[in-house]
Amino acid sequence: PTTIADELGIALGNLADAATGTVTPTLRLGVTGLSRAGKTIFITALIHNLLTGARLPGFAPMAEGRLIGARLAEHPDNATPRFAYENHLAALMGTPPVWPESTRRISQLRLTLRYQSASWIKSQFGTSTLNLDIVDYPGEWLLDLPLLTKSYAQWSEEALSLANRPARAQEAKPFLDALGSFDPAREADDAAAETLATAFTAYLRASKGDARALSTLPPGRFLMPGDLEGSPALTFAPLPAPAATPRHSSLYAMLERRYEAYKSVVVRPFFRDHFARLDRQIVLVDALRALNAGPEAVADLETALTSVLSCFRQGSSNPISRLFTRKIDRILFAATKADLLHHTSHARLETILNRLVANASRRAKFHGAETRSLAIAAIRATxxxxxxxxxxxxxxxxxxxxxxxxxxxxxxxxxxxxxxxxxxxxxxxxxxxxxxxxxxxxxxxxxxxxKTLSPSQTGDPVFPHIRLDRALDFLIGDKMA
Ligand code: GDP
Structure with a gap:
């Protein structure tokens, strides 16, 4: 792992503020969660509340009257798409209002916050500035970290043994049938690779469908391809190991190369350039949808969360994860859409959330990071x-x-x-x-x-929420002390 550590050294370098030549402190906040957990809504509401000066009594810098203001800053990163804040807000403020499109890929947005420090010494130097970089990415992508230490043969064996389990028979059948019609030792061709990859992807998606949510499995991009849909790095599938060493021109060797390409072109850059640079993390969990679907779905959500959260664990069997998570010092678990419950049930929702992440936290501490659980609604619809x-x-x-x-x-x-x-x-x-x-x-x-929004201090309409201010306080409040 030394080479990865070296690469990380570069990625962790400070970002200078080009305009002033001074280095403004930057806090990188990761927002993740499985598909439809509420990432887009959380980020949109968070930005909107800060920009409009909404009353956030649970957010100390605001409660103490020290927050001077927030503004959208110039997009700092040419290589990462900007979070489509304006479009999402327009959808939510439309007539009639509609929920915006959900997260499909990584995106980022920078807010600059001006505040008065609570410390007497710091406040003598005038107002302080903090850049808050919000990084939105699909939780499914975190499933890929273990792949970095697995060969194609190892991964294939695991993936095929899962596909052959009775519980997956229905979802896996078309893929296993397709697999049966290709000899891994035959000459490679793109059509065969595509057929297998399509069948494998369909199987992964079917396993995760609402009706019978089975555990979410890697590769994460097969579930959430982002911009890579159809690219060769995503056109592979597990194959049984052939008896003899496969020839370079065989189908097996071709898919093995693609698997390695997926790791080096897709997985490693994401962990190195984005995940490893996060300072804080919020993990959003839609527990209510699983509760609606029944005990099988709840148990499955727990399994999926355990895999996702293994990325944040210290001392896990995967030495790479330790390198990637050395910065994150606070993790907030948030059960979203708490407005679908009466407030008298919120404490119980938090208990359920704790139970869902307990498996992940029991096995190992989260890298000495401080964790907390909250039931929230970023935008209260009821x-x-x-x-x-x-x-x-x-x-x-x-x-x-x-x-x-x-x-x-x-x-x-x-x-x-x-x-x-x-x-x-x-x-x-x-x-x-x-x-x-x-x-x-x-x-x-x-x-x-x-439909009806209440006015903020400045008269702007703001969205009602539940404990969004407390979430914000845990995630960034101490950095504005
Ligand atoms: P993600 O970006 O895929 O994580 O998910 P979104 O943020 O797009 O949320 C998915 C859906 O969940 C939205 O379209 C809404 O229907 C619903 N949702 C998200 N946040 C809230 C909330 O705070 N309250 C309610 N009632 N629904 C929400």
């Missing part, structure tokens, strides 16, 4: 109420379900506001992880974004 039902008062949430959503016999039209009692989260989360009689009935619907 408000609260209560209904009387059989002499009982049930806490409800009120909002407009998205068009076409169904609950029992009812299909919603996307126009009608309803009050919903989503069910009670259990006190002990264990019943959610396996099918037992006491597994509670829960109903979470997707709601449209809020």
């Amino acid at each position: 408000h609260e109420g209560s209904v009387k039902h059989g002499g009982e008062t049930l806490p409800t949430i009120i909002g407009t379900p998205e068009n076409g959503q169904r609950l029992g016999e009812t299909t919603y039209d996307g126009k009608t506001e309803i009050a919903l009692f989503p069910g009670d989260l259990p006190e002990n989360p264990d019943s959610l992880f396996k099918s037992v009689d006491s597994t509670p009935e829960l109903n979470f619907l997707r709601f449209l974004p809020p």
Whole structure:
């Protein structure tokens, strides 16, 4: 790993502020989570709240009146796409408002924050500045770290043994059939590679579909290709090892070269240029969607999170991960979309979140990083109420379900506001992880974004949220002390 360490040395170099020639402190905040966990919404809401001077009482620099202002800074990195903040905001502020497009690839945006330091000495030098670089990337990409220490033969063996498990029979069959029709020792050709890669990708995606979410498996880009869709580095699949050493011109050797190319062109640059440079990390988790789908999906989310979070663990069997995570000193786990529950259930949602990440944190500490768990809603789409039902008062949430959503016999039209009692989260989360009689009935619907926004101090409309300010305080508050 010495060469990787050397490469890292370059990547970790300070970024000078070109305009003033001085070095403005920069904090790189990674925002990740599996697909549809809420990354895009979190980042858009965070930026909007800071730019409009929204009231954020849980964010110390603001509560103490020390935050002077925030502005979007010039995009610092020519090689990374800019987070499409303006487009996402336009979708959310449209008439009618709609949820924006979700994260599909890495992107980044820089905010410059001006504040008055709380320290008397620091404040004597005038106001302070902090660059906040927000880096949005698919959690699926983190699944790839273990590949860096695996050969093509090792990875193939593991991937094929998983595909042959009875639980995956249905999803894997088309791929295994395709595999059966190619001899790995035959002459290589692109059409064969494409056929196999397409079938393998379809199998990975099917395994992860909403209906029967099985564990999320690497390669991560097969699930979230970003800009690489269709490129040769993504056109490979596992093959059984041939009995004799494969010829250079064989199909096996060709796919082995592509696997190695995937590691060197795709995986390593991502970890080296982006992941290794993060200072802080928030991991967003959509626990409610899994709860809706039942115990199998919850157990599976736990497995997927354990693989994803292994990237942040110290002393894991993978020596490379230690190199890549030496900077991150705070990790926030956030259960998103807490507005789909009445606030009386938020503490239980946090308990479930802790249970989901417990496996990952029990096996090893997160690199000595400080961790915290919070239930949040970056944009609150509901408000609260209560209904009387059989002499009982049930806490409800009120909002407009998205068009076409169904609950029992009812299909919603996307126009009608309803009050919903989503069910009670259990006190002990264990019943959610396996099918037992006491597994509670829960109903979470997707709601449209809020239509009426309240004004900030400056009169700008701002999105309602739940604990976004506390998340922000944990992630960056101490750097503005
Ligand atoms: P990602 O970028 O793939 O991680 O996910 P998004 O940020 O695009 O969120 C996916 C979907 O989840 C959105 O389209 C919304 O429907 C929903 N969502 C995200 N954040 C919230 C939230 O705070 N409250 C509610 N009610 N829904 C949310």
